[in-house]
Amino acid sequence: xxxxxxxxxxxxxxxxxxxxxxxxxxxxxxxxxxxxxxxxxxxxxxxxxxxxxxxxxxxxxxxxxxxxxxxxxxxxxxxxxxxxxxxxxxxxxxxxxxxxxxxxxxxxxxxxxxxxxxxxxxxxxxxxxxxxxxxxxxxxxxxxxxxxxxxxxxxxxxxxxxxxxxxxxxxxxxxxxxxxxxxxxxxxxxxxxxxxxxxxxxxxxxxxxxxxxxxxxxxxxxxxxxxxxxxxxxxxxxxxxxxxxxxxxxxxxxxxxxxxxxxxxxxxxxxxxxxxxxxxxxxxxxxxxxxxxxxxxxxxxxxxxxxxxxxxxxxxxxxxxxxxxxxxxxxxxxxxxxxxxxxxxxxxxxxxxxxxxxxxxxxxxxxxxxxxxxxxxxxxxxxxxxxxxxxxxxxxxxxxxxxxxxxxxxxxxxxxxxxxxxxxxxxxxxxxxxxxxxxxxx
Amino acid sequence: xxxxxxxxxxxxxxxxxxxxxxxxxxxxxxxxxxxxxxxxxxxxxxxxxxxxxxxxxxxxxxxxxxxxxxxxxxxxxxxxxxxxxxxxxxxxxxxxxxxxxxxxxxxxxxxxxxxxxxxxxxxxxxxxxxxxxxxxxxxxxxxxxxxxxxxxxxxxxxxxxxxxxxxxxxxxxxxxxxxxxxxxxxxxxxxxxxxxxxxxxxxxxxxxxxxxxxxxxxxxxxxxxxxxxxxxxxxxxxxxxxxxxxxxxxxxxxxxxxxxxxxxxxxxxxxxxxxxxxxxxxxxxxxxxxxxxxxxx
Numbered sequence: 131x132x133x134x135x136x137x138x139x140x141x142x143x144x145x146x147x148x149x150x151x152x153x154x155x156x157x158x159x160x161x162x163x164x165x166x167x168x169x170x171x172x173x174x175x176x177x178x179x180x181x182x183x184x185x186x187x188x189x190x191x192x193x194x195x196x197x198x199x200x201x202x203x204x205x206x207x208x209x210x211x212x213x214x215x216x217x218x219x220x221x222x223x224x225x226x227x228x229x230x231x232x233x234x235x236x237x238x239x240x241x242x243x244x245x246x247x248x249x250x251x252x253x254x255x256x257x258x259x260x261x262x263x264x265x266x267x268x269x270x271x272x273x274x275x276x277x278x279x280x281x282x283x284x285x286x287x288x289x290x291x292x293x294x295x296x297x298x299x300x301x302x303x304x305x306x307x308x309x310x311x312x313x314x315x316x317x318x319x320x321x322x323x324x325x326x327x328x329x330x331x332x333x334x335x336x337x338x339x340x341x342x343x344x345x346x347x348x349x350x351x352x353x354x355x356x357x358x359x360x361x362x363x364x365x366x367x368x369x370x371x372x373x374x375x376x377x378x379x380x381x382x383x384x385x386x387x388x389x390x391x392x393x394x395x396x397x398x399x400x401x402x403x404x405x406x407x408x409x410x411x412x413x414x415x416x417x418x419x420x421x422x423x424x425x426x427x428x429x430x431x432x433x434x435x436x437x438x439x440x441x442x443x444x445x446x447x448x449x450x451x452x453x454x455x456x457x458x459x460x461x462x463x464x465x466x467x468x469x470x471x472x473x474x475x476x477x478x479x480x481x482x483x484x485x486x487x488x489x490x491x492x493x494x495x496x497x498x499x500x501x502x503x504x505x506x507x508x509x510x511x512x513x514x515x516x517x518x519x520x521x522x523x524x525x526x527x528x529x530x531x532x533x534x535x536x537x538x539x540x541x542x543x544x545x546x547x548x549x550x551x552x553x554x555x556x557x558x559x560x561x562x563x564x565x566x567x568x569x570x571x572x
Numbered sequence: 573x574x575x576x577x578x579x580x581x582x583x584x585x586x587x588x589x590x591x592x593x594x595x596x597x598x599x600x601x602x603x604x605x606x607x608x609x610x611x612x613x614x615x616x617x618x619x620x621x622x623x624x625x626x627x628x629x630x631x632x633x634x635x636x637x638x639x640x641x642x643x644x645x646x647x648x649x650x651x652x653x654x655x656x657x658x659x660x661x662x663x664x665x666x667x668x669x670x671x672x673x674x675x676x677x678x679x680x681x682x683x684x685x686x687x688x689x690x691x692x693x694x695x696x697x698x699x700x701x702x703x704x705x706x707x708x709x710x711x712x713x714x715x716x717x718x719x720x721x722x723x724x725x726x727x728x729x730x731x732x733x734x735x736x737x738x739x740x741x742x743x744x745x746x747x748x749x750x751x752x753x754x755x756x757x758x759x760x761x762x763x764x765x766x767x768x769x770x771x772x773x774x775x776x777x778x779x780x781x782x783x784x785x786x787x788x789x790x791x792x793x794x795x796x797x798x799x800x801x802x803x804x805x806x807x808x809x810x811x812x813x814x815x816x817x818x819x820x821x822x823x824x825x826x827x828x829x830x831x832x833x834x835x836x837x838x839x840x841x842x843x844x845x846x847x848x849x850x851x852x853x854x855x856x857x858x859x860x861x862x863x864x865x866x867x868x869x
Contacts, residue, residue: 199832206618206834227834231619383705384724385814392705530833540815544725559639566633566835570617 157182157189160458161215164192165201165443166274169410173478181465188458198224198443199529205448209233214448216459219273221443222260223528226349228446229269230526230571235449235456237463238268244460252486253467256437256511260522261444264350270444271463274481276405277438277511278330280427281412284420286400290316295424297506302430303370306401310379313400321379323394325387325404328535329441330426332359335367337439337520339432349524353568357531357560360553363429368549372542382543385536405441406507409480423503425510436520438510442481482508526567531560605847611840618834630841639817640825640842647821650735651799655792657739662746662791663784667776669747670754680751687744691805698737699810723811727818730811734819737810738803745798746791753787754780793857797850822846 166174171194178192195201198221205218209231220228228234241248250258250268257272282295290312295301301309310321324330336343342358349355374380383390387404394402395415403426412421428435445466447459465471472488475481477497483489489508492498498505516522525531538552538559547555580586612630616623634640665683672679686694701709704722713719723730757780765775804823807813813820813828820828823846830839 202834203831209619227618231617232621233619382725385812389703389705389724396705398705527833527835530829530835533828537814537817540725544727544815546816566838570615570837571622 157187158455158458160188160190160217160455160462162190162192162217162219162445162462163195163201163204163215164219165194165196165198165221166219167194170274170479173475176474176478177466177471180471181462184465185461188461190458190462202227205446209448212450214450216447216451216455217462218446218448219443220270220446222441222522223532225261225270225444225522226524226526226528226567229263229524233448233450234269235447236263236267236269237271237445237447240447240456240460241463244457246460246464248464248467253484254482254486254489254508254512256516256521257440257482257484259516260440262521264347270446271466272440272484273443273445273466274407274475274479275440275442275444275484276407276481277440277507278326278334278403278426279406279507279510280424281394281402281404281408281421282424283394283397283400284422286313286316286318286397286419290318290400294422297422297424297502298509300425300428300435300510303367303427304430306427307370307374307379310374310401311377314377314379318400319378319397320381320393320399321374322401322403323381323383323390323399324402325383325390325408326441327385327539328532330403331367331371331539332364332535333523334426334438336364337437338426338428338435339363340436340517340519342519343523344525347518348522349526350518350521353526353564353571355525355564357557357564359535360550360557365549365553368539368542368553372549375543382540385540406482406504407442407480409503423506425506434514437512437514437516438507439520439522440482440511476504480504482511525564526571527563530563534559534563608840608843608847611836612844613837614840615837618836626837630837631845634838634841634845639820642817643820643822643825646731646819647800650731650738650803650819650821651796653731653735654738654742654799654803655795657735658742658746658795659788659791661739661743663750663788665743666747666750666754667780669751683747684744686741687748689741691738691741691802692809693805694741695734695737695806695809698733698740698806702733702736723815725815727815730815730819734803734806734810737806738799741806742795742798746795749787749791750784753784757783789857789860793853796853800846800850 346352346355472483476483538556
């Protein structure tokens with residue numbers, strides 16, 4: 131009887147020990163909330179798995195939390211409840227809100243605190259500059275970054291007797307006017323369509339032509355910033371697009387990308403401006419015609435066009451979690467920025483590799499010889515060092531401001547307002563939003 | 573008429589019995605509503621680290637904003653149109669279905685189906701029919717009749733599209749109530765009128781329609797409430813408030829400002845205004861309709 135009991139106890143003890151030992155050595159879990167679904171989400175998982183398999187101290191859990199806005203909202207709610215994840219992916223328009231939140235651990239500090247001496251000059255500067263504070267310190271880790279380019283239907287170009295476009299030297303808007311006119315003449319239903327009109331036709335147009343989008347260095351240097359997009363150059367650009375609508379050289383396909391993309395795929399439009407991240411979808415959907423990619427058009431007077439600006443999202447680190455966790459977060463970010471991860475990320479998703487090292491590696495591998503159109507965006511993005519007007523936009527309530535610009539542009543396209551009136555109202559309405567935002571952070 | 577009423581010996585038992593319901597209502601309605609009320613008087617950053625009490629500032633800014641007032645007007649036009657379309661068609665279909673001689677059960681079930689579809693799905697369905705780039709009907713109409721239809725650019729087209737999508741869903745709901753209402757109309761009255769020589773149209777207007785009035789009022793109120801709130805999914809999938817903000821109804825603005833824009837003070841103030849509106853409508857309903865409703869049984 132006694133013996134029996136003893137056996138049971140040893141058994142229990144060994145069980146407890148064998149359970150407890152791995153528990154002690156269990157990896158520290160690091161949670162990453164993101165918005166990458168489908169094939170992109172699978173690539174995220176590949177990068178996470180390779181990190182988890184490379185060491186046993188930390189385990190990263192990549193959790194899909196919905197669309198961009200839903201991820202940010204989940205983050206807000208989590209911080210309020212004191213249950214924040216370590217890493218949160220937030221879209222570029224939320225940068226100002228995240229930066230001012232008081233809830234984040236700046237990335238440059240995180241890396242330094244944990245003994246990583248990162249040479250930030252080895253990163254693509256126009257990508258970094260979007261997420262730097264006024265002092266040039268990196269606040270969040272760039273993750274998925276893209277820029278707009280111009281897709282065109284090579285078959286329609288041939289039919290109209292047009293030469294193919296250069297992958298490096300942008301056409302001028304005047305030339306584009308002639309190109310679209312020839313396309314229409316050759317029987318095309320329409321010329322140019324554009325996705326994300328505020329991003330491509332106002333934000334990037336301003337950056338590439340070195341025009342301020344907003345005062346105070348596009349908002350980087352103060353909350354008392356005001357929009358400046360009612361200048362002659364932007365207004366004239368919008369007026370030109372509007373004038374092209376008369377003969378369908380330009381037409382409107384919707385605010386986001388679905389409509390314009392459908393127009394391009396259906397060969398209703400010969401040219402289509404959208405993010406480089408649309409390449410994957412176009413590769414998959416277009417079967418019946420040849421297409422190619424060219425840099426965005428510029429004005430004839432702009433002999434040395436500036437870099438275009440990015441869109442996409444970056445990774446923010448929340449503060450208030452155990453110190454040893456951050457060591458793992460830093461290790462993971464280091465892994466993420468590694469050449470191998472970046473090459474994989476670029477190849478599978480089309481988003482930029484964020485380091486020069488990864489870019490060089492891709493060149494060396496001959497990736498761009500095989501897929502030359504993949505390099506158009508990166509060349510356009512890095513063709514010059516960013517200026518104060520082209521490094522990015524730092525505005526509060528930026529989502530609403532984009533909405534306002536979209537609304538006012540639509541009123542131009544449907545003839546309710548002149549371009550000047552619309553841009554004036556857009557500035558006025560956006561400034562009211564900026565003042566509201568400023569009041570919140572006083 | 574006999575009144576049925578249960579008596580409890582102890583006073584605690586009835587309270588205990590309704591406690592679960594009360595708790596649920598408190599947790600999912602009163603508590604959030606209270607939070608919303610508090611937030612509407614505050615200016616706060618999304619993360620809640622800087623919160624200031626600003627009295628009625630959020631409301632004042634709101635009512636000084638011409639776009640908010642425009643959104644009010646848009647909501648009225650939208651709700652009015654949805655109510656008119658879905659009530660007319662609901663009533664028409666109910667009258668027809670009430671007279672159907674064969675396959676009544678099948679017809680009725682089929683007519684009720686759209687109500688089981690989530691608003692967002694209904695929106696997507698209509699988008700696949702009517703989108704100028706990939707909508708089957710839109711493209712067909714353009715090819716055959718040269719119809720210049722573009723809800724992406726034309727405010728009136730966009731409004732028409734969301735009214736159609738919302739009404740289509742709501743017709744079924746109204747249909748059910750009208751059908752029930754029609755079946756409660758005593759046949760003897762109609763037969764008597766028929767013997768007196770009244771035609772079908774006259775019988776409908778002078779007998780059926782007045783007897784349906786309580787149903788009609790109830791359905792109107794429900795449709796308006798539906799179009800105030802439930803239509804969110806449709807707007808979100810079809811127009812996102814565009815073009816140029818012309819379909820930005822109140823509830824969508826709450827979402828845009830609060831959920832997307834993280835301007836919590838303003839969006840809370842907007843939801844309080846919405847709540848007040850709905851309370852007003854409900855009070856009106858109870859005050860004027862409740863009296864006229866004949867409960868039989």
